[in-house]
Amino acid sequence: MESILALSTDEQTAKWIPLAENYCILGSYAQTELGHGTYIRGFETTATFNISTQEFVLNTPKISAMKWWPGELGRSATHAVVFAQLYIKGKCYGVHPFIVQIRSLHDHSPAPGVTVGDIGPKMEFNHIDNGYLLLRDVRVPRENMLSRFCEVLADGTYVKRGSEKINYFNMIIIRVKMLSNEVVPTLMKACTIAIRYSVVRRQCELKPGDQEAKILDYQTQQQKLLPMLATAYAFHFMNQYMNELFSKGYREIKQRNFDSLPELHAFSSGLKAIYTEHCTAGVETCRKACGGHGYSLLSGLPSLYTRLAASCTYEGENTVLLLQTARFLVKCLGAAHSGQPVPPSVAYLSAANSERCLVRDKRDFLQPDVYVEAYRHVAIRVLSSAAAKLQALVQSGAEQHEAWHQCTVQLVHAAKAHCHYHVVKSFAEAVEKLGQEAGIQRMIKHLCGLFALHGIFSNTGDFLHDGYISGDQVDMMTASYLDLLAIVRKDAVPLVDAFDFTDETLNSALGSYDGQVYRRLYQWAQRSPSNTKQPNQAYENYLKPLFQNGLSKL
Amino acid sequence: MESILALSTDEQTAKWIPLAENYCILGSYAQTELGHGTYIRGFETTATFNISTQEFVLNTPKISAMKWWPGELGRSATHAVVFAQLYIKGKCYGVHPFIVQIRSLHDHSPAPGVTVGDIGPKMEFNHIDNGYLLLRDVRVPRENMLSRFCEVLADGTYVKRGSEKINYFNMIIIRVKMLSNEVVPTLMKACTIAIRYSVVRRQCELKPGDQEAKILDYQTQQQKLLPMLATAYAFHFMNQYMNELFSKGYREIKQRNFDSLPELHAFSSGLKAIYTEHCTAGVETCRKACGGHGYSLLSGLPSLYTRLAASCTYEGENTVLLLQTARFLVKCLGAAHSGQPVPPSVAYLSAANSERCLVRDKRDFLQPDVYVEAYRHVAIRVLSSAAAKLQALVQSGAEQHEAWHQCTVQLVHAAKAHCHYHVVKSFAEAVEKLGQEAGIQRMIKHLCGLFALHGIFSNTGDFLHDGYISGDQVDMMTASYLDLLAIVRKDAVPLVDAFDFTDETLNSALGSYDGQVYRRLYQWAQRSPSNTKQPNQAYENYLKPLFQNGLSKL
The missing domain is CATH 1.20.140.10 (Butyryl-CoA Dehydrogenase, subunit A, domain 3)
Incomplete structure (x- = not known):
């Protein structure tokens, strides 16, 4: 699982991960909750260690605890790295990441205890299926906690190592x-x-x-x-x-x-x-x-x-x-x-502040x-x-x-x-x-x-x-x-x-290199589905009856 | 045509206009051109008076002259009030409005000499078919010029009356x-x-x-x-x-x-x-x-x-x-x-300007x-x-x-x-x-x-x-x-x-009166088509083959 850890913490995005010869999985990085974004310490999802089964049991105890926004979660991911409050013997050790399989690799149906879906339309990025995730008593083996910096031993001992500063x-x-x-x-x-x-x-x-x-x-x-x-x-x-x-x-x-x-x-x-x-x-x-x-x-x-x-x-x-x-x-x-x-970027705070700008001519302001x-x-x-x-x-x-x-x-x-x-x-x-x-x-x-x-x-x-x-x-x-x-x-x-964008990259009728703004606007507009789809269904279904019967008969 | 004039100049929007017992028309107010918006005097569409036929002949001589943006023009309107430079005997009299039929009342096909379509997708208002309009020798009778303030007589005399200030x-x-x-x-x-x-x-x-x-x-x-x-x-x-x-x-x-x-x-x-x-x-x-x-x-x-x-x-x-x-x-x-x-709203310019604010306490700034x-x-x-x-x-x-x-x-x-x-x-x-x-x-x-x-x-x-x-x-x-x-x-x-908006008007999962933000976000997201449409076509068509064959076989 080392490779997933590296990918997840470096990139914080979903990744294709070849799993075995004939399978691969798609992972989502499930951090943000419906009720908690910036303040990670406030996360409400829990992962409770069960010594007898050597498993973590994951739960989203209320609606605000459900994961909300992670990319590729809505319709695609098979696995998620779920951030949850770690509990061992009733004591909370703070937020840690756990690998959880959320969908079947065979028919893509949600795993037992998992409710997962798309969060709906957004201002942009509608090609990305940002999703939600509810967990009810979802069990994962002890090894599924990402453990580069902290580990839970078989007897429930919590071990910290290395620096979290990284x-x-x-x-x-x-x-x-x-x-x-x-x-x-x-x-x-x-x-x-x-x-x-x-x-x-x-x-x-x-x-x-x-x-x-x-x-x-x-x-x-x-x-x-x-x-x-x-x-x-x-x-x-x-x-x-x-x-x-x-x-x-x-x-x-x-x-x-x-x-x-x-x-x-x-x-x-x-x-x-x-x-x-x-x-x-x-x-x-x-x-x-x-x-x-x-x-x-x-x-x-x-x-x-x-x-x-x-x-x-x-x-x-x-x-x-x-x-x-x-x-x-x-x-x-x-x-x-x-x-x-003090560090270099704030070294200027050590010097005395200047009192007055001595400029006497507008050109001095160009210096x-x-x-x-x-x-x-x-x-x-x-x-x-x-x-x-x-x-x-x-x-x-x-x-x-x-x-x-x-x-x-x-x-x-x-x-x-x-x-x-x-x-x-x-x-x-x-x-x-x-x-x-x-x-x-x-x-x-x-x-x-x-x-x-x-x-x-x-x-x-x-x-x-x-x-x-x-x-x-x-x-x-x-x-x-x-x-x-x-x-x-x-x-x-x-x-x-000098920025050297190609016309394809800009994808703009106004901004192409050749300056043919009006011709391109017209050409692109003509290709609009509302112009190319015939017959005009809005006319056939709605306008025609009105035009030909007159408003008086409405 | 008096009623169209009144509607058009007061509202500047398209209107349903009952025409006769069994017909009605839908008009569009075609002012803005592809190359000209704010500067009306720069419009390039022309309406040339032909004395022998008692008609105006309308033309958009180049791409930048075509009408662009008018609402309901793209797929709906049967008629347009087209703003064009009026020419009589070679002399230009400036921009005037002309009623032009642009589509058939029988089958909605463009009228002779008319090219018309939708200008394509916009940041919003995609329910409105803003359109473009090209005119090639489109003839309308002399009466089709809106003539409350200016009229062209049968002999080509241009008559101005009333005030344009209105x-x-x-x-x-x-x-x-x-x-x-x-x-x-x-x-x-x-x-x-x-x-x-x-x-x-x-x-x-x-x-x-x-x-x-x-x-x-x-x-x-x-x-x-x-x-x-x-x-x-x-x-x-x-x-x-x-x-x-x-x-x-x-x-x-x-x-x-x-x-x-x-x-x-x-x-x-x-x-x-x-x-x-x-x-x-x-x-x-x-x-x-x-x-x-x-x-x-x-x-x-x-x-x-x-x-x-x-x-x-x-x-x-x-x-x-x-x-x-x-x-x-x-x-x-x-x-x-x-x-x-000077007028009342600028009367304050007549008084001498004050020199200095005399406030000595922060509370004075509340006065x-x-x-x-x-x-x-x-x-x-x-x-x-x-x-x-x-x-x-x-x-x-x-x-x-x-x-x-x-x-x-x-x-x-x-x-x-x-x-x-x-x-x-x-x-x-x-x-x-x-x-x-x-x-x-x-x-x-x-x-x-x-x-x-x-x-x-x-x-x-x-x-x-x-x-x-x-x-x-x-x-x-x-x-x-x-x-x-x-x-x-x-x-x-x-x-x-106190603004007294209903929940229906706000249409917001965040802003409802009862404050049930998270519950509503979850309910509304669940109704998203990407959650309700089964099977998940993206999975069936694209993901399933990848998951089950492994990336190595791509």
Whole structure:
């Protein structure tokens, strides 16, 4: 069973597993319950060890305890790795994974004591049969508990070995992979479609009497799309940085050194939250920027959104993740203030915060050191302010958990500011490294500035709050930001072409490389079943009687 | 044909029209073209008057000219009101509406010269057959031009009569109705579902060792949902105010007094844009706040979003509408500065702007006059700043249209600030009027404060920019805002119950009145066709051969 363990904990998805020469099984990873998602300790499914039979007896004692959402569970899987509270001699040892056969390998009927089915339609992913699972006294042999880290011996002795910390690392790997493979590419696709469409679509006259203008030549359209393009690039470079960080962490962990885990966990949690939030919103911005045609499924945009929207919830709900990042940051801030060493990503908290931005001209805002410093300032200020409130509440007699609770809105803000600072910083560093290729560097530097200034423009309050920048400086920054829109506009098409998606991958009538938007929309629409199926059944069955008898006879 | 005219221009939707004793027709309102939506003047469909036959000859000269999106056109309508550029003796007279029969009343086949079909799948509204329409030399008699305001005489003379301004009023009525009947109720439904679910769902411990807490007791969940609840109420009261304004306008217009039209048009355009933007985002916030279950269609939430998302585009694309509002505001600001009279909704532009908020205690931020004044201040400042930039550009030699173009991002901001001020103001006035009912008034006043402070909290930069409020005051405001979350939390359930939606209307397993979330999710999922259809075809056709032969033989 070692192979299943490896597959399950690394991938958390269903797998085909060859079992013997003539059989294979399909496994589902059954963790989430109807009433419990994020809070694993709250799971209600139980696995009680029976010494006399050397079996675990699994039960879902109430409706809210049933497994709900696991993929491939609804109609396909033969086996599941079921997470359940382990009970031995009446004592609970917490949640552990158990292999359970849920369907017959001969006729696919549910195994004895098993009730299993599909959870019904979803916003997307309807090709995946997410399922539910009820267990009533389902017995599995002792060997079916996955036992790399903990084992139950024949006499009921519970043995712990190795480190459970490795489980955190698995979560981190999944998040980092998901950001690189799913989340950022989805925003890149949406940008490609919307930007290509916006140089084909023409609407109104910019100058009276002229031909109608390409919509990407409008400042308002640039303001919608180009910051999203810059975001896609920013996250792309941040992914490279993260991957390096995690490779380093992985090497250390293989040598049983788990020191970097808290930082990696906090960092990947925060980044997962802001990536999915920004990319999901960005995809929808791109979709809306395509007007009515963005509402057609033929644009390819609605399904990009409805798929990506799930990412804000799965692999950790975003608010919960940001609060985990915040908890790490508050701890590190305390350490930094008392002169203790802190991990690299929070080393900036040890330095004194800058007092005031010294910019006197709008062009100064294009300098990376200016905007990186501004983001650093805000990250320190927002975190310090939340931590100060927390401390004040505790000092005035509030219990720790109650004080934490009253600060959560501000702590989430602090976690976001920390992540935003790092994305801007890594983008600026990536620009530096492009020194060998002056043309590309110039282009990417504009994007980096656009990303940074768009963030300031959209959250001026964060920067104005303590007078770090003044209202006059905000006006300069805004002028630079609007200038950058016009500059990046010129390179917008090559910048999305560089993502190098094929037409097949984009699957969009609006976003194909050749720009034949209207012809393709028409061709694709003609192929719609409602046009090709003859006769028109809706007419035959419902309209014809009405048309030919008149409404008066209804 | 008078009756069709009335129906079409008032409702802009397809209608059943009894034609004779034994027949009726179904009409579609064919305005939008594949290549032209917002900019009606750009339409490419032509209607050329032929004096010798007394007919109009209609053509869609290229693919981008074909009608695209009209409802009921795809498979149902027999007739369409087609908007086309009118040509008489080689001269273009602009866009006019023509009644065209597009399908046979006997066998529903396309009429000669007509190509018609369905535009394919959409994000929602797949029950409506939005269609396309190509016309090749389709001839209709002279009488088929809708001629209330303009007529073509037999000799080809073009006669204009009455006022075209009334068409603006039709657009205004449609927008006002749409906000009251569709947009705001959708947000109310989403709030009802999410808030009811959030007092059933429990997750994690607020206090160590306690029962898991209701998620609505978390500050972060309150911060997501309660401002959306306040927004629903704010827009509800603003709707009442708007309806009164429009009733007054309607009475004047019936007496051929069109003076209020520009104001009504600007106001309804801006409100349509901010309502649809806030309500769409709010519905999605509610959906995400329900975690994984919000992603299930059984929650009722995804379809609320995918329907409402269309409203940001139809009846006027939001950015285009906001710029129309801004154009009106800039004009009125100029008039106000030169001492001319201005319409009531912009009278506030005539007064001098206040310099500084004088609040010294967090409780002061709960006073309506304090926050209404803050919004007024920002509305004036942002508009004045955009107008000053516009003027400076013109004075430095830019052409008017170019100067306008360079200010559009800031002009959109100004239009939003104007609308936001009015919503806050009308909400505060509505609270005043509840004086007879102290209990209700207290509750609604909290909501009003929450709406206003959430707006400040989310856009602190607007208020800090010129020092109107200080960073310290932002901290006081934030404290008051967070206090209000906890206060409104207590009334949250009755406040959504007051919307009085039936379970049938909500159609949500999460949002029913009895709170039986998990039982209902399970019951509804069991009814899913993938559970009730036997045998499981996916298993029979695809899985069984794999399971029983092993992957090795694939």
